[in-house]
Structure formats: structure tokens, C-alpha cells
Amino acid sequence: MxxxxxxxxxxxxxxxxxxxxxxxxxxxxxxxxxxxxxxxxxxxxxxxxxxxxxxxxxxxxxxxxxxxxxxxxxxxxxxxxxxxxxxxxxxxxxxDGARGRVRIGSGGTASIHLLPRAIAAARKSMPGLEITLHIGNADDVLHDLEANSLDIAVVALPASGRNFEIEPFYEEELLAVAPVGSLVPEGGPDAAFMRDRTLLLYEGGNTRRAIDAWLAAPEIRTRPAMEFGSVEAIKELVAVGLGWSILPGLALRHDRAGLVTTSSLKPKLTRHLGMVLRRDKHLTRGLREMMKCLREFKD
Incomplete structure (x- = not known):
């Protein structure tokens, strides 16, 4: 032996x-x-x-x-x-938490118009914090979160998953978007008015489902003229007069080009953005700081 x-x-x-x-x-x-x-x-x-x-x-x-x-x-x-x-x-x-890494997953609008300012605030508080951002549709982002290849997701709610903790942190209005010079009803366009327009809508996801529900009418199924995966592309197409759209306010509020006209809908339509984490996720100092900066986000 x-x-x-x-x-x-x-x-x-x-x-x-x-x-x-x-x-x-x-x-x-x-x-x-x-x-x-x-x-x-x-x-x-x-x-x-x-x-x-x-x-x-x-x-x-x-x-x-x-x-x-x-x-x-x-x-x-x-x-x-x-x-x-x-x-x-x-x-x-x-x-002592001076360094660390936070991996964020989010959709295109939040990653362009919301997250940069929140990330900058977190990095100012923790200069040694490494932050990576993955952009994708909500389903893919949540799948990566479930696999623990992301630390936190920022997505339009609702988000489902038995292993997730979900915290709404930002409410934004969805706005009608039209070419400059378009006649917009006083008080904002209603669903019947918008259904009569040539609509260019974002494809898929919770935001699109909310828009479809707002546009819905008995026995009428809304069929947009075109669907796109990019809010920025839709803005450009509306600007050259190819149609109207309904887009998140974050993507429009700081648009200084003046190429489109925006208006609230009647009744108003809003969506909530939420932070999603795994229930068993260890909240490092860096992750807590990132969440704090998201909660403090203001337009």
C-alpha cells in the first residue's frame, strides 16, 4: 500500500x-x-x-x-x-471599499440618457470603482443577471424572476413625437388620434407593451408602419417626416436639435425604471454606491 x-x-x-x-x-x-x-x-x-x-x-x-x-x-x-x-x-x-467592480446591464435609452450621470456620480465618490455597462434588451439583461454575469440590471418594469429583488427608482413620461410643424391637438393626442398616424415604434419589451396597451381599442390591433430596435433611429426618422412615435421622455428632454415636436399624451402614459438584483447578491460598497446614485437621479 x-x-x-x-x-x-x-x-x-x-x-x-x-x-x-x-x-x-x-x-x-x-x-x-x-x-x-x-x-x-x-x-x-x-x-x-x-x-x-x-x-x-x-x-x-x-x-x-x-x-x-x-x-x-x-x-x-x-x-x-x-x-x-x-x-x-x-x-x-x-x-475598506475604496476599490471594486460593478457590472450593469440596461437598455439603450437608460444607458445613454440616465446611467452616464449616475455612473459619473458613483466614480466621483469612489474613484477606484470599475464600472462596466452591458447594453441589451430586458430579457437578455435579466438572463445575464440570473447567471450572475451582471451585478445589477436597470430595466423598464415589470421584471419577473423568483430570485430577483426589484426596486422601482425612476418614473418617466412617454411622449408623442412628431415632425416639426405637425398639428398636435390641444391637451395632447389621444389614442384614437395616434392610431390614425403613421407610427414608428420601438420593437418589443415592457415599454412597447405599455404603448400597445395605451393605444388599444376594442377589436382594433395597432400595427405600426415600422418597428426599430433603436430610439435614436426612430427620432431621426420622425425628424425627416416619415411618421410619429411614442418615446421615453429621457430620450427627448435634453434634445437641443429642435428637429421634432413633443407632447404629453392624453391621458398621460408613464413607465417605471427599476433596479433588479439577485436576492442572494452581496452588496459591496461599490454596488451600494451605484444604487444610491441611481436613487438620487434627477432629470
């Missing part, structure tokens, strides 16, 4: 004690430096000698000196202790 071999890693405490004895030339002096008893220092050195199978310290008169093996070990021991100290130092920023 073969004996199993178990590798025992070197003990850093033993190495540190050995270096102190070799440098100070005394078990007693090493004990004083470490704040322990002299027998405790002797046990550390003896334990290291047993681990390596060689004599490391010998007494020459009243002085403790490294043997030939001990001299060979000293340079390795110092390097290992320096690397261990560097590893501990590298962890300090993570321990």
Missing part, C-alpha cells in the same frame, strides 16, 4: 520568526520583538526545521546564527514575506 503524500505549505509565521532570530542573533531578542515568550520562538523555529528537514539555526557562543541551510533559506524567506505583505496591502482598498 502506498502512503499518500500531503504537501504542507510553508508557515509564514514560522518564516517571520526565523528571519527575526537570524537578523537579531538571539531567540530572546526575537521574542521581545514579536511580543511572545522565548520558548514560543524556539517552537516556531523547531517547527520550521521539522517541516524542511534541516537545521536552520545554530548557537555560536551566546549568539544564534543561521546554518548554511539557514543562509540559503533567508533570501527566499524575505521574498516570501515581502510578497505576503504586498498581497495584504493590495487587499486593503477592497477591505
Amino acid at each position: 502506498h502512503k499518500e503524500f500531503f504537501y504542507m505549505p510553508l508557515n509564514l509565521d514560522q518564516l517571520a520568526t526565523f528571519v527575526n532570530v537570524a537578523d537579531l542573533g538571539s531567540f530572546t531578542a526575537a521574542a521581545d520583538k514579536e511580543g511572545v515568550t522565548q520558548p514560543a520562538v524556539s517552537l516556531q523555529v523547531k517547527g520550521l526545521e521539522r517541516r524542511l528537514g534541516v537545521r536552520l539555526i545554530e548557537r555560536v557562543g551566546r549568539r544564534a546564527q543561521p546554518t548554511a541551510a539557514g543562509l540559503d533559506l533567508l533570501s527566499h524567506a524575505r521574498r516570501l514575506l515581502q510578497q505576503a505583505a504586498a498581497a495584504e496591502e493590495a487587499m486593503l482598498p477592497h477591505k
